[in-house]
Amino acid sequence: MQDFAQSFLLAGGLILEADPALVEIVLLSLQVTLSALLASALIGLPLGALLAVTRFPGRRALVVLTNALMGLPPVVVGLLVYMMLSNAGPLGVLRLLYTPTAMVIAQTILITPILIALTRQVINDLDQEYAETFRSLGVPAPTAIAALLWDGRFSLVTVLLAGFGRAVAEVGAVMIVGGNINHVTRVMTTAIALETSRGDLALALALGLILLTLALAVNALTSLINAPARMSGNVRRA
Amino acid sequence: MQDFAQSFLLAGGLILEADPALVEIVLLSLQVTLSALLASALIGLPLGALLAVTRFPGRRALVVLTNALMGLPPVVVGLLVYMMLSNAGPLGVLRLLYTPTAMVIAQTILITPILIALTRQVINDLDQEYAETFRSLGVPAPTAIAALLWDGRFSLVTVLLAGFGRAVAEVGAVMIVGGNINHVTRVMTTAIALETSRGDLALALALGLILLTLALAVNALTSLINAPARMSGNVRRA
Amino acid sequence: ADQFIVVQSTTSTQNSGLLDVILPEFTKKSGIEVRVVAVGTGQAIKNAANGDGDVLLVHAKPAEEKFVADGEGVKRFDVMYNDFVVVGPASDPAGIKGMTDAKAALAKIAEAGSPFASRGDDSGTHKKEQALWKLAGVDVKAAKDWYRETGSGMGATLNVAAGMDAYTLTDRATWLAFQNRGSLEIVTQGDDILFNQYGVILVNPAKHPNVKAEAGQAFIDWLIGAEGQSAIAAYKINGEQLFFPNATATN
Amino acid sequence: MSDVLETPASVTARSLRRSGRSPMPLRVEGLTLTLEGTLVLNDIDLALADDGVTAILGPNGAGKSLLLRCLHGLVTPTRGTILWHHEGRDHAPDLAIRKAQALVAQKPVLLRRSVLANLKFVAGLRRPRPSTDDLMQALREVRLEHLARQNARTLSGGEQQRLALARALLHDPRVLLLDEPSANLDPASTLLIETAIRAARAAGTKVLLITHDMAQARRLADDVVFLHKGRIVEHTSAAAFFDRPSSAEAEAYVKGDILL
Amino acid sequence: MSDVLETPASVTARSLRRSGRSPMPLRVEGLTLTLEGTLVLNDIDLALADDGVTAILGPNGAGKSLLLRCLHGLVTPTRGTILWHHEGRDHAPDLAIRKAQALVAQKPVLLRRSVLANLKFVAGLRRPRPSTDDLMQALREVRLEHLARQNARTLSGGEQQRLALARALLHDPRVLLLDEPSANLDPASTLLIETAIRAARAAGTKVLLITHDMAQARRLADDVVFLHKGRIVEHTSAAAFFDRPSSAEAEAYVKGDILL
Numbered sequence A, B: 001m002q003d004f005a006q007s008f009l010l011a012g013g014l015i016l017e018a019d020p021a022l023v024e025i026v027l028l029s030l031q032v033t034l035s036a037l038l039a040s041a042l043i044g045l046p047l048g049a050l051l052a053v054t055r056f057p058g059r060r061a062l063v064v065l066t067n068a069l070m071g072l073p074p075v076v077v078g079l080l081v082y083m084m085l086s087n088a089g090p091l092g093v094l095r096l097l098y099t100p101t102a103m104v105i106a107q108t109i110l111i112t113p114i115l116i117a118l119t120r121q122v123i124n125d126l127d128q129e130y131a132e133t134f135r136s137l138g139v140p141a142p143t144a145i146a147a148l149l150w151d152g153r154f155s156l157v158t159v160l161l162a163g164f165g166r167a168v169a170e171v172g173a174v175m176i177v178g179g180n181i182n183h184v185t186r187v188m189t190t191a192i193a194l195e196t197s198r199g200d201l202a203l204a205l206a207l208g209l210i211l212l213t214l215a216l217a218v219n220a221l222t223s224l225i226n227a228p229a230r231m232s233g234n235v236r237r238a
Numbered sequence C: 001a002d003q004f005i006v007v008q009s010t011t012s013t014q015n016s017g018l019l020d021v022i023l024p025e026f027t028k029k030s031g032i033e034v035r036v037v038a039v040g041t042g043q044a045i046k047n048a049a050n051g052d053g054d055v056l057l058v059h060a061k062p063a064e065e066k067f068v069a070d071g072e073g074v075k076r077f078d079v080m081y082n083d084f085v086v087v088g089p090a091s092d093p094a095g096i097k098g099m100t101d102a103k104a105a106l107a108k109i110a111e112a113g114s115p116f117a118s119r120g121d122d123s124g125t126h127k128k129e130q131a132l133w134k135l136a137g138v139d140v141k142a143a144k145d146w147y148r149e150t151g152s153g154m155g156a157t158l159n160v161a162a163g164m165d166a167y168t169l170t171d172r173a174t175w176l177a178f179q180n181r182g183s184l185e186i187v188t189q190g191d192d193i194l195f196n197q198y199g200v201i202l203v204n205p206a207k208h209p210n211v212k213a214e215a216g217q218a219f220i221d222w223l224i225g226a227e228g229q230s231a232i233a234a235y236k237i238n239g240e241q242l243f244f245p246n247a248t249a250t251n
Numbered sequence D, E: 001m002s003d004v005l006e007t008p009a010s011v012t013a014r015s016l017r018r019s020g021r022s023p024m025p026l027r028v029e030g031l032t033l034t035l036e037g038t039l040v041l042n043d044i045d046l047a048l049a050d051d052g053v054t055a056i057l058g059p060n061g062a063g064k065s066l067l068l069r070c071l072h073g074l075v076t077p078t079r080g081t082i083l084w085h086h087e088g089r090d091h092a093p094d095l096a097i098r099k100a101q102a103l104v105a106q107k108p109v110l111l112r113r114s115v116l117a118n119l120k121f122v123a124g125l126r127r128p129r130p131s132t133d134d135l136m137q138a139l140r141e142v143r144l145e146h147l148a149r150q151n152a153r154t155l156s157g158g159e160q161q162r163l164a165l166a167r168a169l170l171h172d173p174r175v176l177l178l179d180e181p182s183a184n185l186d187p188a189s190t191l192l193i194e195t196a197i198r199a200a201r202a203a204g205t206k207v208l209l210i211t212h213d214m215a216q217a218r219r220l221a222d223d224v225v226f227l228h229k230g231r232i233v234e235h236t237s238a239a240a241f242f243d244r245p246s247s248a249e250a251e252a253y254v255k256g257d258i259l260l
């Protein structure tokens, strides 16, 4: 119990004094995660919508696969990317290992299936409504997908936030491909893991609280940006 | 590249010979994750639906909070649960630390916000359709929530699978509160982490493949159970 | 087994595979199951201090002694030792291959500015490394790019070193069991200063009433006794012995 | 294979059972509704007796549906008061009011369940709870008994509308709010609904009916509220309205001229 | 303040521009549709000329909407063939056919966007792409120009139906499929739609019209397909149908009797 109180005080103190080392780590966390989220969104939203909209042999299997890939363990993703990027690996020449770019790649791989699977579900629900009209109008698939993503954008925000949450909280993958190198690839989660293994649980928890504050800030921001738009785009009458 | 091939062979071999140590680990993974999923579903589905259906001051803030808690880092959850369950902690007398129960608790805490946030989104979309009818009929909130959860069950499957994926892939929390004790609390992800730190990347990856196979099996099973029901419950005409 | 104890230990004992081999022997004899929680040294000590374990088995002598002095542990016993080695890429950019003087080797690494992966996690190994830098007269705090703190365990740090062809300091046991070596090999070893002592402590039942003192003590007795010591000595990888038993109180 | 079957006598019977319930007159004052900057209901004053059929007429977009939803308490007006007298006191359209009323919306929303399950859901809200036999009887009254097990979402347009009516009647309402209830119905079903409305009226149920079918309004209405651009232009007896509407708008509307 | 405004002359004008396009007659043989074990369309044979207005009549649940959706290619029949003659060869109802046709569904689905954006979306599918001015003109024709910026989902029932019609006409279809297009319309809008239908017919557009409004069918139809329980009971000229229907079912239906 004493530990908890101590952690809260520590977290408050760290935030207040805006410790430059901490700021560096926080900014890198945000940069890596938001980059990965952007990349995943560009891939996952259209693919998810495509899976929702089209019917082809093997589609069911693909849906099951993406659903299953939501259970991709971060450590495994980390290992895969490590093997690709390591000097002995096929992409070793790029010398990306232990750089933030490698972390972005790993997180992108990690959360893209989540975005695909959840987008598919959201867009599928909307498509139940639109499909026949689109078919009647002869809307080509890319146009239909764009329209569904646009009209479903308010629901998709939650999907993106789920992806953000998974990426920002993730430690296994970025630890392996980033190496948790101080000043280079140390992010919030790897810092937390480090403090934990040092046995400084209070500091680890304090860092965790700061990470949560960060997530809270991002979510609140999204909610603020979203609110006026959602109101005027309200689907329900009155 | 050679590593990859080796991993696939290894994974295949391990599955084929049904190594008893491996079977034990796989079963524990499943047991812990499914227990956590069940507990989370019992909490998260009704709460998510409640957030979707009701309007009260502070609701928006709660929505932002649950969305943000999707970014709860597993290590932090692990630490929190550790501090509670440790002999020095308030619940130490229960002697749950380093048991599968502790792992279930940690995973439940980890994925409940995810279930709440995603359920809220899914049910919110359905409620846009039902809300006015329910209001006209004077349907009390619990009945409305039950009806929405039931009628939205096909969409909620994806939400549950997202929770399953997060739980089954998670290592930070179960490592701390389970301790990765051989024959007692060693699950797939902690085994993978162990092999990684031993530098046996091929074996780690092979275990990862097996974990994915497991997730795939669970997903395929869900899809099979779901398919006939979904067909006859099809909302779209014809 | 009808009874079990929890041993808080470090990853090196687990990663090397030692415990997997010797613990079943103890269990068979005593009927006591040993549950090992292998974490960072700091975390292991903290966990033990919380009473979340019956026995502490680590390799950070000053911290262990403080643990006993604080009343958290009953008594510390030497168990075994191995040694630290400096590993580095076969290309050996710092030119230290074959050196036996550890601090001189480190000085050359610093001079050449060759990449060095430090655990940076306050573990026993990290503390030893810091001491060596100090002896070598190198201020790593001021170091540029070449000095990389990984902030992770031995295995993870070895993975990093292998991935970026860096030198690093590791305990021999972890190294021998480690498989993802890439081009790494041992470049410096054999200096007395690289000695790595493991100790075992019973968590103080007076302070933590839940501690299974009897079973824990039985394990310690076995470990530092003849059977345990010979089991440790017998553990080999590729014919190489990893740990050298050196318990003094053979009772 | 054609056949004239069952005028909904049982609907009538059930409605008759309900006589003697407390009256539920309505008083509306200064009701104004602004949605996203558009004034859609403009200073509406209205008093309705607690019985008879009131037809709400007016061109598309006049505000008929929104008025009905305000009265039922589904939409909160920007200004003004709505008071239903109920069980001895005045109520804003609250839960008690909604429970004493039943609405058949212009686009009825049915649950994603079987036809029977849709009724079962509503039955679960009532005490005493109607038996499955009661529900099958209700389905028979709207001639849907053969579709009891079909998914309600797959019903044809007219079938959905009839199910919505059955659902509303199951509620045994004191006031029946009908928003174009026969828009998608075939002539026979339209007759059936009109018979049900007459039966309800006879049993003392107040009926508010929105319709674009002038002939239907003529057949059923006791009084007419004529709405145009969110205002009540006329509120008179049906006879007066159809014979000599006092406003130019109403006259043009009845004639089928375009109103702008 | 009532006013008679603009008979949709421009609708007519646009339709007239289209004369001279290739004819598109229809031949249906043995069309059968079974949904979840229920036979909803039963061995339908049908041949339609490439012009004129064909009314599809029949009680609720007869299968009218499903037939229309089969013809348009939205529902795949269990058995049987549907062949539209189009640009020199016979087509099953494929993409080319759908693009040459326009459907106003019984419950039109509008995008969750503004009224104008709904038309813009459809305009984006056409070459050459209609300008915003064209779209505003199309809105004027259905008297929705004042609601151009409103969210289409908040339109009143009748407004939605008119928007759906505008959307369909924008497609400049060779065949117009209308499923109860005036169900929620006020008398004036009903007239407007009927004028648009006449104009389309005059310009050589084939119209298939489902309606429950017998007077409307009488006014517009050249021939009548009478459906009952998934079967075509009668297919004759409108005059013959309304004067002396040959089947007992049709006779009962026209009279407003209940058909079972």
Ligand SMILES: Nc1ncnc2c1ncn2[C@@H]1O[C@H](COP(=O)(O)OP(=O)(O)OP(=O)(O)O)[C@@H](O)[C@H]1O
Residues within 6 Å of the ligand: A237, A238, D035, D036, D038, D040, D058, D059, D060, D061, D062, D063, D064, D065, D066, D067, D106, E147, E150, E154, E155, E156, E157, E158, E159, E184, E186
């Ligand atoms: N959220 C909104 N914002 C702006 N205008 C709205 C909104 N909701 C409804 N309206 C407008 O309010 C007017 C009245 O709508 P209402 O549904 O009450 O019409 P109605 O009289 O029932 O018409 P109909 O006969 O077509 O059903 C319509 O013109 C509609 O476009």
Ligand SMILES: Nc1ncnc2c1ncn2[C@@H]1O[C@H](COP(=O)(O)OP(=O)(O)OP(=O)(O)O)[C@@H](O)[C@H]1O
Residues within 6 Å of the ligand: B237, B238, D147, D150, D154, D155, D156, D157, D158, D159, D184, D186, E035, E036, E038, E040, E058, E059, E060, E061, E062, E063, E064, E065, E066, E067, E106
């Ligand atoms: N998925 C389905 N399973 C079973 N029956 C269905 C299904 N879909 C539609 N039906 C039935 O098919 C019949 C024909 O439906 P359709 O919508 O074509 O009727 P309709 O003639 O257009 O009626 P209305 O005049 O009420 O619009 C209806 O009785 C309907 O319940």
Ligand SMILES: [Mg+2]
Residues within 6 Å of the ligand: D064, D065, D066, D106, D179, E156, E157, E158
């Ligand atoms: Mg209306």
Ligand SMILES: [Mg+2]
Residues within 6 Å of the ligand: D156, D157, D158, E064, E065, E066, E106, E179
């Ligand atoms: Mg129909």
